[in-house]
Amino acid sequence: MSDPTIASLQDELKKFARDRDWERYHTPRNLAALIASEAGELLALFRWGQDAVTERSDDVQDEIADIFLAVLRFADVARINLEEAGRKKLAVNNAKYPLSIRGKPE
Amino acid sequence: MSDPTIASLQDELKKFARDRDWERYHTPRNLAALIASEAGELLALFRWGQDAVTERSDDVQDEIADIFLAVLRFADVARINLEEAGRKKLAVNNAKYPLSIRGKPE
């Protein structure tokens, strides 16, 4: 079962799109482009090595929220359960990077 | 209060990093770069206009999961409550795009 908060935010995002007749723009491909461009905006806050979390905390919060919402909307449109997909990926990562091997992440 | 699922996934991600001594790599800046590069991988599945959700559903699920987990980890490290930040952004968007104005999203 999907998480109540995630599902509730997804419902609001769907309503937001429907109310504006924007559902036709919310294709998986357009939303993948949205995620990538929003990720570029978050990254821009850090690009010269700034401590943006401290110095521009409102902007950082805004940008991560944009990405988060775009991820939720993408998953809803593509009918992917994020919690399940996330847990599956965690299990894969646990197997891929066993505890006995320490070093830099890949 | 943070969502139980989001918080639980964040706890697992933190444990994963701690167990491998990778917390020092999980700076907000490194995680912003991770989000952007993972977003590029999702986008790559769609770049020539493919219907990737149908044709490569496992890859799409993998890539959105990677982005989702990276967003959760970023928020944890930067001490941002994603649910709050997301709801705040939804309110901003509702004000920014009133129902009376229809057209293309920006």
Place this chain on the structure above:
Amino acid sequence: MSDPTIASLQDELKKFARDRDWERYHTPRNLAALIASEAGELLALFRWGQDAVTERSDDVQDEIADIFLAVLRFADVARINLEEAGRKKLAVNNAKYPLSIRGKPE
């Protein structure tokens, strides 16, 4: 007049696409997505703070070449003269960041 090397590479890229009947995929929008996903691949080489230029020099060269070629192809398809656009932007940046102001770049 366009640069001879840039123009020559653009001609080869056009021929490459034409020979494979791929010109219909090379829309500005698809090429913008290509640039963004290739940029994500370059960034991935640096995401944990590695000195990738030294440690993975062939990969770095490969990824920057991919981005460079995608930029050339985009400009050709969108009929933008890169040299002119680049010089114009340099002039804008010189005016925007006068020498008297020193500090971090934005």
Place this chain on the structure above:
Amino acid sequence: MSDPTIASLQDELKKFARDRDWERYHTPRNLAALIASEAGELLALFRWGQDAVTERSDDVQDEIADIFLAVLRFADVARINLEEAGRKKLAVNNAKYPLSIRGKPE
């Protein structure tokens, strides 16, 4: 030998950085982040399927110029000859996608 235009633009970019004491910020890693965030800005112009080349031609020209200059600067700092790297990649692609195989690009 490097292309005269590319080399000349790279010299101007180096002078621009040196004059502002910004060379210390122009590490390969920071420039990879710059390329990715600029690529996100170009992509944003197209994210809902707009014909941005026609409708927002000045913005498109600005954004591709930003990426182009960032690519030139990265290559200079990382001591990569873009023309050589580009031609090498073209040869690789010609071998990878032989003419006898037609279909969608990967």
